[in-house]
Every structure is written in structure tokens, then in C-alpha cells.
Amino acid sequence: xxxxxxxxxxxxxxxxxxxxxxxxxxxxxxxxxxxxxxxxxxxxxxxxxxxxxxxxxxxxxxxxxxxxxxxxxxxxxxxxxxxxxxxxxxxxxxxxxxxxxxxxxxxxxxxxxxxxxxxxxxxxxxxxxxxxxxxxxxxxxxxxxxxxxxxxxxxxxxxxxxxxxxxxxxxxxxxxxxxxxxxxxxxxxxxxxxxxxxxxxxxxxxxxxxxxxxxxx
Amino acid sequence: xxxxxxxxxxxxxxxxxxxxxxxxxxxxxxxxxxxxxxxxxxxxxxxxxxxxxxxxxxxxxxxxxxxxxxxxxxxxxxxxxxxxxxxxxxxxxxxxxxxxxxxxxxxxxxxxxxxxxxxxxxxxxxxxxxxxxxxxxxxxxxxxxxxxxxxxxxxxxxxxxxxxxxxxxxxxxxxxxxxxxxxxxxxxxxxxxxxxxxxxxxxxxxxxxxxxxxxxxxxxxxxxxxxxxxxxxxxxxxxxxxxxxxxxxxxxxxxxxxxxxxxxxxxxxxxxxxxxxxxxxxxxxxxxxxxxxxxxxxxxx
Numbered sequence: 001x002x003x004x005x006x007x008x009x010x011x012x013x014x015x016x017x018x019x020x021x022x023x024x025x026x027x028x029x030x031x032x033x034x035x036x037x038x039x040x041x042x043x044x045x046x047x048x049x050x051x052x053x054x055x056x057x058x059x060x061x062x063x064x065x066x067x068x069x070x071x072x073x074x075x076x077x078x079x080x081x082x083x084x085x086x087x088x089x090x091x092x093x094x095x096x097x098x099x100x101x102x103x104x105x106x107x108x109x110x111x112x113x114x115x116x117x118x119x120x121x122x123x124x125x126x127x128x129x130x131x132x133x134x135x136x137x138x139x140x141x142x143x144x145x146x147x148x149x150x151x152x153x154x155x156x157x158x159x160x161x162x163x164x165x166x167x168x169x170x171x172x173x174x175x176x177x178x179x180x181x182x183x184x185x186x187x188x189x190x191x192x193x194x195x196x197x198x199x200x201x202x203x204x205x206x207x208x209x210x211x212x213x214x215x216x217x
Numbered sequence: 218x219x220x221x222x223x224x225x226x227x228x229x230x231x232x233x234x235x236x237x238x239x240x241x242x243x244x245x246x247x248x249x250x251x252x253x254x255x256x257x258x259x260x261x262x263x264x265x266x267x268x269x270x271x272x273x274x275x276x277x278x279x280x281x282x283x284x285x286x287x288x289x290x291x292x293x294x295x296x297x298x299x300x301x302x303x304x305x306x307x308x309x310x311x312x313x314x315x316x317x318x319x320x321x322x323x324x325x326x327x328x329x330x331x332x333x334x335x336x337x338x339x340x341x342x343x344x345x346x347x348x349x350x351x352x353x354x355x356x357x358x359x360x361x362x363x364x365x366x367x368x369x370x371x372x373x374x375x376x377x378x379x380x381x382x383x384x385x386x387x388x389x390x391x392x393x394x395x396x397x398x399x400x401x402x403x404x405x406x407x408x409x410x411x412x413x414x415x416x417x418x419x420x421x422x423x424x425x426x427x428x429x430x431x432x433x434x435x436x437x438x439x440x441x442x443x444x445x446x447x448x449x450x451x452x453x454x455x456x457x458x459x460x461x462x463x464x465x466x467x468x469x470x471x472x473x474x475x476x477x478x479x480x481x482x483x484x485x486x487x488x489x490x491x492x493x494x495x496x497x498x499x500x501x502x503x504x505x506x507x508x509x510x511x512x513x514x515x516x517x518x
Binding site for chain 1: 346350351362471472476477482487489490491
């Protein structure tokens, strides 16, 4: 975990990949979190561990405006407080039972999760629209080399491949992997979107083979 | 004599430097290592608490268990399984009187490998509050989620954990149940990685069905689970009985492999129990009292 106190935003998923009423695991550099969207569309991020018996909350389920653990159904609100313990329906859970939550934003078609307290809003992606996400078994430097461009401090890398502008959002993952969110110019047609997808697959393979060559395989 | 010297004497060819701290109390216990019905000469190559072992049978069907360097380990046959120990057991294998009762069918369910602490596997077996969420519409169903008060204790005379007067509404309590019933349970933990469950027997209300969980600790975070049953059920085919129990345990596995931390935390503070967890609280207390800590963690980390 970073020790600086400024905080930063991590792009963890495309908004479209988190429909209402679902929960998914989202990998941050510091570990996995449970990312969920309520039935009415509110998004939330919490520690991926139910404090009752340590079960991963991203295996849980969303009903209405609460996230529930799949093990015993303990339910949590967006603020992380436990709302219900099904084994004891008459009990109001004490306020001390809660999960750590993270600040989360849904903007520009991307879900951003805060580490620490970011100074500002997530970066603007004007002119670009999210296409897909993929994970590369290569770090940010290898991807920058393959793309022929550097990512800025927000992890945003803008490049041009085969005449097509692409914006890649890079998020560091454990074990030297990188999560890549691919964005294309807004209004790109289907053929352009398919071409962009293939370009980034090639980029991923280039970066992976370059990093494995120098690695300990 | 320190625990460390005891360990080295018990397992002179064991304990490479990277291994976990000694667990003499658990080393001296009996563990299931295979099914009697599946003994053969080529043997089952498996492990017990980190040591590779081979479980084989001679032509007459006598079991033989050998340790890492070929040393002969203690062996017993009980409840359809072969049992062994890396140490010197001071007690016999716990008794299940129902195993000698006429009219019961004995079901070797087989083995399920689980990437979890053997102690977490037992603790999950002692838990009823997860039924509506993990065994949905079989062992439990919403809105019947309430766990009524029951009794859990460490019985001093037998030195076992017991939970009694446990009741739960079940849509399909067993293969022989038709429709929902409120099932009564008793749980017993006679050995650190074994539990015996006594459960309402639908075809014979005056008797208890017996369902056990025998857990073979392969490593602190890996185990082979051998469920076994002694039931009054003359209707259901053996295949269906086995499938039912395997389905239940595979649902449990999806939980057990996703708990954090992998080891069972014995110190308070890491997890939050409620009244419904009284059996688990007694089990953890009993483990701690006996230094049964293989597969446990004592300090939050």
C-alpha cells in the first residue's frame, strides 16, 4: 500500500460490466474489493471480507439496496454498516459490525475506486468511450514500451495504432499484472471497435512476450 | 522435554526447517486416510499433516500405512475408513455406538479435497445458520433463517464438544424426507478434525440418523474430507444417498475455499460470532485448550 496521503483513483471496471443488482470482485494493487451496484443503480465498494466468518463478500448477492454475504446472509448498506443478521431476525446489529468502504465514482463509463483521499475527481476522458477491459501479464512499463507511449500519472495512456486513436487506462494489479481498460473515440463504428479490440490484444501479447523474455521462465 | 524435541523424536525424518511449529497434540491423534473398500496393493499416495504417506492393502485386505521414509505407521479400520497417525495415539478412535446398530445402512460417501484448513471444514459442518444461503431449498430456505437458542458445551466427562436441542426448518432434510420439516440436530466433536451429527430420521422418528465428517489434514490449509453416514433408509439407492451428500458438501466447498484467512482464527477479534455460533465458540475454545492448533492461527495477522 502506498504511504503517501494524497490518494488516487483506480479505474476498476467498465460501468457496463456492473449492472444493477450485481457484485463483482475488483482487484486493486493492495488487494481485492467487493464492488456492487444496488437495484436503483447506486454503486459501492467495500472490503472483500465479511467480518463474521471471513467469507469473501464479492461471492455475495445484491438485493434492493444492500449487499449480502453468501455464507450467512449478513447484509451491509452502502456505508458499510451491517443491517441484518438473518440468524437473529429480531436483532438490530450493533453499529460496530461494519465493513471498510472505499469512495467510488461512476463517471465517463468507468468505475473508479479511491485509495486514500484523492485530491480531485477522476480524470476526464472526454472524447473517448469505454470498449472493453483485459488483463495483461505485464507491468505498466512493458505496456508503455509496446504502445510507444507513456501513461500519465493517472494511468491514462493515449496512443495511435494503425491510424486509430486509443485511450488505455492502466491499473496495477498484484503479481506484476496490469488491468487495461480500452477506450475508443466516441462514435466509433463496429468495424473500428473490432479493430481496436484486436490492436490491444496484439499490444498485450507484445508486452507479455517482451517481459517474459527477460523474466525467469 | 520441549515440544520441539518430542516432534523430532516422533518424526525423525520430518520437520524441514521451513515447516510450521510443532503440533504434538494433533500428531498423536487418529485421522482417516482412505476407504477400506478401496484398499489395493498399489496404494493411495496421500499425505498426513505435511508428511507423504501411502495407504495400501495386502491380498488379504489388511491395511498398511507407511510414512515418508517407509516407516510403518499405526493403523486401524473403523467406520468404513482406514485410520492412521504420525505419532503415538494415547486413545482409541472415538466410539460411535450407532455404527453397531442393526438395520442401519452405512454409506461411504467418498472424498472431497478442499483448499481450506481442516479445522474450518469441521467448523462449517457445525454451523446451521448457513443452510438457507448455501444449501438453498435443501437444508434451509428463506425466510426460515432464525437460529433458535440451543445448548453448546464442552463435556468434561468425555472431553468432547456437544451441541444439543438444535432445531432448524428444512425444505428437504435428507433424501428420505418428503417436504419441509423442522429437523432436530445434535453435534459432537470427539476429535479435532472429526464431527458426528445426529439428525432427525424421517422414516423412523424414534431414532437418529448419523452423518459424520472425517477430515484428513493434508496440510494446514488443505484437507481431504470423508463424509460417512449410518442411516435408516431402505428406500433410497446407494448412489442417490452418495450424490445427495456430495452435492451438499460441494456447496460447502465453495464457501470453505473463499474464507479469509485460510487458517481458523482462534483469537477473538478476527471474526464476530453471535448466539447462533455457540457450537463454533465451544469448538474453538476446546481446540485452544488442547493445543489442537494445526490449521489454526493464534494471532491476528
